[in-house]
Amino acid sequence: MVSTVFERQPGAASSIAAMLEGSTLSPFWTDDAPGPARPALAGSHRADLVIVGGGYSGLWTAVMAKERDPERSVILLEARRVGWAASGRNGGFCEASLTHGHENGASRWPEEIDELDRLGMENLDEIEATVARYGMDVDFQRTGALAVAVEPHQVEWLEGEGVLDAEATRALVNSPTYLGGQLSPDDTALVHPAKLARELARVAEELGVQIFEESPVVALEDGPVVRTRDGVVRGGRVALATNVFPSLLKRNRLMTVPVFDYSLMTEPLTDAQLADIGWEGRQGVADLANQFHYYRLTADNRLLFGGYDAIYHAGGRLKASYQERPESYEKLASHLLTTFPQLDGITATHRWAGAIDTSTRFCAFFGSARGGDVAYSLGFTGLGVGATRFGANVMLDLLAGEDTPRTRLRMVRERPLPFPPEPLASLGINATRWSLDQADHREGRRNVLLRTLDRLGLGFDS
Numbered sequence: 001m002v003s004t005v006f007e008r009q010p011g012a013a014s015s016i017a018a019m020l021e022g023s024t025l026s027p028f029w030t031d032d033a034p035g036p037a038r039p040a041l042a043g044s045h046r047a048d049l050v051i052v053g054g055g056y057s058g059l060w061t062a063v064m065a066k067e068r069d070p071e072r073s074v075i076l077l078e079a080r081r082v083g084w085a086a087s088g089r090n091g092g093f094c095e096a097s098l099t100h101g102h103e104n105g106a107s108r109w110p111e112e113i114d115e116l117d118r119l120g121m122e123n124l125d126e127i128e129a130t131v132a133r134y135g136m137d138v139d140f141q142r143t144g145a146l147a148v149a150v151e152p153h154q155v156e157w158l159e160g161e162g163v164l165d166a167e168a169t170r171a172l173v174n175s176p177t178y179l180g181g182q183l184s185p186d187d188t189a190l191v192h193p194a195k196l197a198r199e200l201a202r203v204a205e206e207l208g209v210q211i212f213e214e215s216p217v218v219a220l221e222d223g224p225v226v227r228t229r230d231g232v233v234r235g236g237r238v239a240l241a242t243n244v245f246p247s248l249l250k251r252n253r254l255m256t257v258p259v260f261d262y263s264l265m266t267e268p269l270t271d272a273q274l275a276d277i278g279w280e281g282r283q284g285v286a287d288l289a290n291q292f293h294y295y296r297l298t299a300d301n302r303l304l305f306g307g308y309d310a311i312y313h314a315g316g317r318l319k320a321s322y323q324e325r326p327e328s329y330e331k332l333a334s335h336l337l338t339t340f341p342q343l344d345g346i347t348a349t350h351r352w353a354g355a356i357d358t359s360t361r362f363c364a365f366f367g368s369a370r371g372g373d374v375a376y377s378l379g380f381t382g383l384g385v386g387a388t389r390f391g392a393n394v395m396l397d398l399l400a401g402e403d404t405p406r407t408r409l410r411m412v413r414e415r416p417l418p419f420p421p422e423p424l425a426s427l428g429i430n431a432t433r434w435s436l437d438q439a440d441h442r443e444g445r446r447n448v449l450l451r452t453l454d455r456l457g458l459g460f461d462s
């Protein structure tokens with residue numbers, strides 16, 4: 001077993017404790033950009049389109065439904081508050097990839113990967129254009145991304161355009177852990193996640209969408225009829241944008257599992273601290289390990305540092321208490337100091353976790369039900385900031401019965417395999433997680449379990 005750089009050069013225990021001591025257990029983004037409260041659904045309504053879920057999937061569906069047909073009446077029902085879940089607690093890496101990276105897409109759909117990459121880039125360009133068209137205040141910056149190798153075996157994985165040696169990588173972002181890197185300048189933008197949700201909701205309402213909060217949908221009946229505790233909407237088509245939460249369709253119950261991902265947000269860096277790190281290009285950064293970190297700057301120069309642990313809790317439930325996991329935050333604090341020893345003494349203002357909607361093919365799947373009246377788009381596996389807009393377009397295509405370049409894709413027509421029911425799910429996922437950690441400690445070498453899963457095109461990721 002080979003130790004990782006984060007184990008060889010951990011942060012000092014006193015610095016870790018000091019970093020976390022005053023932090024609030026709450027997502028920085030939604031604290032920084034709370035949205036307006038909206039009423040709950042009450043009584044009986046009619047709408048041409050009912051959307052269930054007020055994260056990016058539901059909100060993009062609402063905006064584009066109105067753009068496609070301004071006359072259509074649209075109601076969006078959100079169980080709690082708009083953008084409170086994954087859409088308000090992610091890293092804000094808005095990537096072009098629809099397939100959780102080119103390699104994953106190329107291995108599954110080699111004949112259409114060029115088209116998938118093209119549609120992904122078009123989707124990102126259209127997000128940028130939408131932000132500009134409606135004057136959306138979401139801190140959108142097309143910074144590009146920097147993938148960094150922090151172990152010798154990861155350097156060998158770097159190939160293709162934009163590969164940098166250690167010196168050139170550190171000239172961009174100054175971390176002593178970098179042994180090489182790869183810069184992709186166009187395929188990633190950074191956004192303020194909660195502002196994106198808040199602004200999409202604003203635009204949707206300005207286009208005439210009615211949004212109800214604190215309105216969990218408890219039943220989806222034929223008709224279709226959509227019921228909440230105190231209200232009902234009849235008449236229209238239904239788009240299910242419920243992500244990792246229990247699906248209203250039985251067929252989707254085993255299709256995703258919630259995997260908890262952890263983040264820290266620091267206080268704003270001082271000019272001197274920033275000068276020490278460089279980072280003039282403000283790229284989103286991620287390392288190449290199986291258990292990887294992702295990090296970025298905010299508009300006011302805080303450092304978001306997240307990832308590494310990806311925790312599945314037996315039973316697949318979504319308990320709020322899962323957010324508190326001191327060992328995960330301590331690990332992140334230590335790894336932050338390994339990455340940027342220049343920041344010794346910095347404090348975190350926020351720590352939080354969110355549930356990632358993991359599917360066995362590592363990217364979203366789509367479909368319709370109830371004779372075409374209901375469509376769904378789920379399973380973005382930690383890469384949904386950009387791809388949810390593509391999924392929203394697919395749902396609208398399916399509900400309209402339209403044949404489009406999207407609906408013709410095998411990637412859109414095929415469903416992944418489900419996860420097994422418990423207790424097999426826990427056994428399989430935890431064995432896979434253990435194996436991925438082992439591979440990070442064995443110069444990337446994958447054991448029999450991982451090689452078998454690779455061959456079957458199955459797995460577990462965050």
Ligand SMILES: Cc1cc2nc3c(=O)[nH]c(=O)nc-3n(C[C@H](O)[C@H](O)[C@H](O)COP(=O)(O)OP(=O)(O)OC[C@H]3O[C@@H](n4cnc5c(N)ncnc54)[C@H](O)[C@@H]3O)c2cc1C
Pocket residue numbers: 052053054055056057058077078079080081082083084085086087088089090091092093094095215216217218241242243244245246248261262263353354355356357380381382383384385386387388
């Ligand atoms: C910590 C973390 C970091 C991440 N980082 C990134 C990143 O940097 N880049 C990236 O691309 N992706 C990232 N992701 C993934 C990304 O955030 C998600 O893929 C994306 O936000 C999914 O959007 P969504 O609308 O489908 O789901 P959500 O934002 O989860 O919204 C679903 C909504 O549906 C509502 N709902 C569910 N059931 C019902 C019901 N019965 N009735 C009414 N409402 C219901 C929920 O209350 C919720 O608000 C990250 C995720 C996490 C958790």
